[in-house]
Amino acid sequence: MSYTALYRNYRPLKFSDMVGQEHITRTLKNQVIADRVGHAYLFTGGRGTGKTTSAKILARVVNCLNPKDGEPCNECEICKEILDGSLTDVVEMDAASNNSVDDIRSIRDEVNFLPTKAKYRVYIIDEVHMLSAGAFNALLKTLEEPPEHVKFILATTEPQKLPMTILSRCQRFDFKRIPESDIIKRLKIICEDAKINIDEDALKTIAILSEGHMRDAISILERCSQENTENITINQVKELVGLPSVEHIKNLAEGILSNDAVKSLEAVDGILKDGKDLYNFLWEVIKYFKDILVYKATQKIELYSEEEANEIKKLADQTQKQRLLNIIYTLSDLENDIKWSSQKTIMFQTGIIKLCQTKEVTVKEVIKEVVVETPKIAKKEEIQPAKSVETSGNKGAEDVWKKVIGSLKTSGKIRLYTCLISSKINEINDLVWEVEFPNGLTDFNKRILEDVNNKNDLMKEVFKLTGKEIHLRYKDLKESSNNPNTNTSSNSINNLGIDINIIE
Numbered sequence: 001m002s003y004t005a006l007y008r009n010y011r012p013l014k015f016s017d018m019v020g021q022e023h024i025t026r027t028l029k030n031q032v033i034a035d036r037v038g039h040a041y042l043f044t045g046g047r048g049t050g051k052t053t054s055a056k057i058l059a060r061v062v063n064c065l066n067p068k069d070g071e072p073c074n075e076c077e078i079c080k081e082i083l084d085g086s087l088t089d090v091v092e093m094d095a096a097s098n099n100s101v102d103d104i105r106s107i108r109d110e111v112n113f114l115p116t117k118a119k120y121r122v123y124i125i126d127e128v129h130m131l132s133a134g135a136f137n138a139l140l141k142t143l144e145e146p147p148e149h150v151k152f153i154l155a156t157t158e159p160q161k162l163p164m165t166i167l168s169r170c171q172r173f174d175f176k177r178i179p180e181s182d183i184i185k186r187l188k189i190i191c192e193d194a195k196i197n198i199d200e201d202a203l204k205t206i207a208i209l210s211e212g213h214m215r216d217a218i219s220i221l222e223r224c225s226q227e228n229t230e231n232i233t234i235n236q237v238k239e240l241v242g243l244p245s246v247e248h249i250k251n252l253a254e255g256i257l258s259n260d261a262v263k264s265l266e267a268v269d270g271i272l273k274d275g276k277d278l279y280n281f282l283w284e285v286i287k288y289f290k291d292i293l294v295y296k297a298t299q300k301i302e303l304y305s306e307e308e309a310n311e312i313k314k315l316a317d318q319t320q321k322q323r324l325l326n327i328i329y330t331l332s333d334l335e336n337d338i339k340w341s342s343q344k345t346i347m348f349q350t351g352i353i354k355l356c357q358t359k360e361v362t363v364k365e366v367i368k369e370v371v372v373e374t375p376k377i378a379k380k381e382e383i384q385p386a387k388s389v390e391t392s393g394n395k396g397a398e399d400v401w402k403k404v405i406g407s408l409k410t411s412g413k414i415r416l417y418t419c420l421i422s423s424k425i426n427e428i429n430d431l432v433w434e435v436e437f438p439n440g441l442t443d444f445n446k447r448i449l450e451d452v453n454n455k456n457d458l459m460k461e462v463f464k465l466t467g468k469e470i471h472l473r474y475k476d477l478k479e480s481s482n483n484p485n486t487n488t489s490s491n492s493i494n495n496l497g498i499d500i501n502i503i504e
């Protein structure tokens with residue numbers, strides 16, 4: 001089954017099938033029952049929150065021959081024709097690709113004719129903020145004096161880009177991010193129906209990763225189910241989206257908290273043998289201690305399997321808050337310090353040993369001792385270039401990029417983080433950096449990278465660290481090297497490279 005198939009097959013056909021938007025579906029149903037449906041609606045909200053699905057249900061129910069309790073029957077002739085897209089009275093239009101004055105004028109001329117078969121002509125205009133200024137004016141004229149037999153449903157992720165004149169003529173409904181519990185509920189129904197076996201904590205992880213977007217949740221589920229026919233586990237979900245296994249991290253945390261240097265160093269060796277990046281690993285460790293601390297303070301825990309969560313609870317119970325805070329600060333210092341060291345591994349291992357030996361030592365002290373005890377390292381340290389982010393060349397860009405990726409993670413932007421974790425930065429010049437994806441980019445990742453909010457988050461992070469207006473360009477190395485003739489219609493950001501401008 002393809003991604004589209006699963007998403008399409010389980011698109012809700014009734015308002016009551018929708019989850020997380022009860023405040024909207026209730027009102028719409030009541031309007032239908034009372035026969036007080038408006039002539040123009042504006043549905044706003046993030047991707048995958050149900051705007052288009054609701055618009056389609058509304059288009060059917062106002063035309064359905066046998067509506068019941070404000071819901072379409074989905075079985076009468078009209079409903080069926082709308083469902084298979086053959087009824088010309090219901091027009092779905094994507095404003096991103098039909099944004100000219102002429103496109104809207106053709107609607108304006110058309111609305112004067114009576115519907116061919118249904119009671120109402122319904123125009124669903126998706127991403128309506130993409131219309132040109134001229135097109136908005138043409139649309140406004142139609143909205144000002146709409147014929148009785150016409151309904152408009154406008155949908156957008158960016159309502160702030162719409163002219164006030166349009167906003168004031170529509171009934172506006174704001175679609176919320178869907179709560180995790182509702183996403184899980186819906187995924188369960190789909191899994192049951194599609195005979196997909198999945199663990200409870202794997203479902204929960206998908207719900208957290210989808211960040212309130214049902215479509216993304218279904219997309220992750222789809223990809224998991226394609227790779228695994230038996231039973232989907234939390235580790236498979238994590239592997240698929242690129243979250244590392246917590247086994248080594250847990251061992252290291254246990255080692256540090258029980259002052260066991262041997263165990264700690266074994267965990268570090270395990271990571272190094274796996275070829276994992278030391279810097280990323282350190283971020284994971286800091287995050288893990290932060291999660292222990294968060295659990296201690298709030299009793300909340302996310303993104304871990306039941307077994308892993310129990311480990312965290314155990315460690316939280318055994319440790320004082322202050323000790324956890326000290327470890328987090330020390331590891332954060334260590335992170336800064338190994339950044340400029342030419343002996344990263346030694347520095348890292350020494351820092352870990354010291355953490356095991358004493359509860360109060362700071363890394364600054366650790367490093368001082370290392371420098372004194374091993375003059376060779378000190379010497380190499382001295383011949384390093386300027387210890388500042390202003391360092392020119394790719395090294396500076398790489399370090400900034402690692403920081404950016406790390407801070408996405410700590411600030412909870414997990415999807416963007418997992419998209420970028422294997423990316424490499426290539427400093428083209430002072431103002432342009434190319435973000436390279438050696439493993440390629442999936443459609444899912446592309447959508448995340450194209451998301452306006454995500455772009456803004458990324459811009460801000462780079463600006464914070466560099467203070468410069470750097471343009472980021474995405475490059476899918478797999479696609480450009482293996483498949484230069486790929487159809488670019490749906491891959492606009494791969495080969496052409498989309499610039500992101502830093503907004504102050």
Ligand SMILES: [Zn+2]
Pocket residue numbers: 063064065066067072073074075076077078079080
């Ligand atoms: Zn019907």
